[in-house]
Amino acid sequence: MNRFGLVVLGLCLSTTSFVHADEWSKTYTITEKPDLRIETSDADIHVDTWDQKTIEARVTSDRYKIGGRGLKIEEHQSGDSVELQVHFPHDTHIISFNFHNHVNVEIHMPREGRVNLHTGDGSIRLANFKGQMDLKTGDGHQEIESVDGTLRASAGDGRITASGRFDGLELGTGDGRIEARVTSGSTVTPSWTLHAGDGSVTLELPANFAADLDMHTSDGHITADIPLSVDGRLSEKSIHGKINGGGNLITIHTGDGSIRLQKS
Numbered sequence: 618m619n620r621f622g623l624v625v626l627g628l629c630l631s632t633t634s635f636v637h638a639d640e641w642s643k644t645y646t647i648t649e650k651p652d653l654r655i656e657t658s659d660a661d662i663h664v665d666t667w668d669q670k671t672i673e674a675r676v677t678s679d680r681y682k683i684g685g686r687g688l689k690i691e692e693h694q695s696g697d698s699v700e701l702q703v704h705f706p707h708d709t710h711i712i713s714f715n716f717h718n719h720v721n722v723e724i725h726m727p728r729e730g731r732v733n734l735h736t737g738d739g740s741i742r743l744a745n746f747k748g749q750m751d752l753k754t755g756d757g758h759q760e761i762e763s764v765d766g767t768l769r770a771s772a773g774d775g776r777i778t779a780s781g782r783f784d785g786l787e788l789g790t791g792d793g794r795i796e797a798r799v800t801s802g803s804t805v806t807p808s809w810t811l812h813a814g815d816g817s818v819t820l821e822l823p824a825n826f827a828a829d830l831d832m833h834t835s836d837g838h839i840t841a842d843i844p845l846s847v848d849g850r851l852s853e854k855s856i857h858g859k860i861n862g863g864g865n866l867i868t869i870h871t872g873d874g875s876i877r878l879q880k881s
Contacts, residue, residue, distance in 0.1 A: 639681065639682050641690055644673050646671055652697055653672060653698075654700045654733040655702075655736075656700075656702045657720075658738065660720040661742075663724065664734065664743045666744070673726070674701055676688070728747055729746075729748050731750075736757060740760070744761075745762070746764050748767075752771070753770070759776070759779075763781055766782075766783070772790040774791055774793060777794075780798040786805075787811075789812040790813050791815070793816045794813065794817045798821040807865055809865075811867075812870045813872070816874045817876070817877070818875075819877045819879065820869060820877070822881060825861060828859070828865060830867050831866060833855045833856075833871075838876075839853065839875070846860075
């Protein structure tokens with residue numbers, strides 16, 4: 618065996634936290650509306666809802682042992698507030714040709730409440746939830762489906778797709794596209810912001826939706842399939858206007874990407 622092969626073998630054998638698969642789970646009883654917070658540096662988070670007064674949390678890993686010198690899970694409940702942190706080992710020395718850590722955090726919880734979800738290198742999926750939603754990914758996409766309430770979602774590098782009835786809406790990504798589908802009954806309270814540093818933005822609105830618009834792209838074009846009245850000079854890269862008589866402000870800005878406004 619050559620020297621490189623011996624080095625790789627030695628590094629693989631030196632770790633005690635690498636295993637084939639492991640799992641952790643816990644159920645929390647909730648009396649009213651839950652307040653859930655999840656923090657992890659490198660895992661996928663998937664949250665769905667059900668008609669039970671419990672939060673079921675499940676962490677699975679096909680690369681690290683849970684506990685000991687492997688993954689460390691810190692969890693705490695105070696009333697209806699539940700906090701879950703998943704920490705990765707710092708002393709693992711593994712050479713691998715598959716760089717994804719394959720750690721998943723799966724949650725089932727009551728439909729209405731509050732969630733604060735944060736992963737450094739991983740994706741977030743959230744569905745069928747109502748309430749206040751704060752989502753953040755460092756390097757990963759976000760899929761938010763059939764939600765209701767106030768949504769703030771940001772990604773350092775990744776796309777964001779969102780659909781639902783919104784009161785507050787704040788979406789931002791450094792490198793990735795944004796696609797937002799707004800359903801009937803949504804209100805701009807007090808203002809909405811959609812910003813992409815390097816990527817396109819598509820916003821789909823109901824036909825009778827009323828709002829003021831501030832749309833600007835540095836390197837792209839703007840397409841509006843909804844009738845709007847323009848304030849000032851019409852430009853391919855900047856439009857200030859109103860739809861259905863106007864209302865509170867929706868700001869859509871992109872650095873390198875196009876903007877599309879369309880009717881649902």
